Amino acid sequence: MKDEGMKEEEEEDPGEAMMDDQNHNNWGAGVYGRYLLEERLLPPAGPPRPAGPEHNGAGLRGCEPGGAAGRAGAAGAIAAINISASTSKFLMNVITIEDYKSTYWPKLDSAIDQLLTQSPGDYIPISYEQIYSCVYxxxxxxxxxxxxxxLIKKITNHLERVSKELQASPPDLYIERFNIALGQYMGALQSIVPLFIYMNKFYIETKLNRDLKDDLIKLFTEHVAEKHIYNxxxxxxxAQSTPFQITPSTMANIVKGLYTLRPEWVQMAPALFSKFIPNVLPPAMESExxxxxxxxxKLQRELIQNGFTR
Structure with a gap:
């Protein structure tokens, strides 16, 4: 009696197991699970078989519906159902190339358009969280x-249009429009690069061994700056020799921008770059x-002539 009591204590109460499993992940272990296993998933037991050596052998007892092998087969069926459901759920979340082209890229394309053409202080009605989620x-x-x-094709096409617009600009507006194009593009990169940071980290840096920001700056260099530097x-x-033809801030922005794009352009106008970029020239000699x-x-005289006092 004592042994039987101990066995009863060791046995797990199916109802208690179901109560503990609030998410019903272990539903096959409870009373309801056994009901499904034995009554629903297993075929109904046939009429009693006649006694005989061919039906009493050890190798055939496991084939009975209520036997261990039958229950194992039912458990396997349940596992297969669970795996199938999980697989179906995964397949429902798959983004095919058609989904990407018809749904995801159009959202990114529209957002990039707005970022590339925004002016300082403009309100951009896009959801950065949604765009980042699309990229992710x-x-x-x-x-x-x-x-x-x-992305590269999109920005390249934009920069080619910018270059054509600059080519059509009259000389008196050329410098100012180049400054606007440069500032607008660099400002757009401050938003575009963070939005694509996940692609940068797990594709561009790891597989291409490059950086997205460097690639996009290179695009402006190749498609805009190189085509216009000699003009x-x-x-x-x-403009440098004619005071106040353009504002000092415009001159500074362009010179610093050109140096960022390609430092070797300093050699084209060392004196001009040295006014805005420190240490681009060799140290001054006493003779100079x-x-x-x-x-x-000379600069002071020009300032006085234009109405500035000491």
Whole structure:
């Protein structure tokens, strides 16, 4: 009796197991689970079989519906159902290339358009959280390569249009419009690069060994700056020799921007770049001090002629 009592204590109460399993992940272990196993999933027991050696052998007892092998088969069926349901749920969340082209990329395309054409202080009616989520999902679904290709193509087309507009600009507006195009693009990168940070980290940096921001700056260099540098530089030198032809802030923005795009362009106008970029020239020699003093005096005379006082 004592042994039987101990066995009863060791046995797990099916009802208690179901109460503990609030998410019903262990539903096959309770009373209801056994009901499904034995009554629903298993075929009904047939009429009693005649006694005989062919029905009493050890190898055949396991084939009875209520036997251990039958219950194991039912448990396997339940596991298969669970796996099938899980697989179906996963497949429902798969983003096909058609889904990417018809749903996800159009959202990204529209957002990039707005960011590339915004002016400082403009309100952009886009959801940064939604765009970041689109990028994240596409990267997780192995669409990084296609998304990167689409992004580069999108921005390249935009920069080619910008370059054509600059070519059509009259000389008196050329410098100012170049400054606007440069500032607008660099401002857009401050939003575009963070939105695609997940693609940058898990595709561009790991597979291409590059950085998204560097790639996008290179696009502006190749499609805009290189095409206009030989027209722009003479105008900058002329503006430098004519005080107040353009604002000092515009000159500073362009010179610093050109240096960021390609530092070797300093060689085209060392004196101009040295006014805005420190340490681009070799150290001054004592023999050159008189020349520097003469340049300062000339600048002071020009300021006085234009109405500025000491």
């Amino acid at each position: 999902k596409c990267v997780c679904q192995q669409h990084s390569e296609q998304m990167y290709s689409d 722009l530089m003479p105008l900058l030198l002329e 001090l008189q020349e520097y003093a003469a340049q300062d005096q």
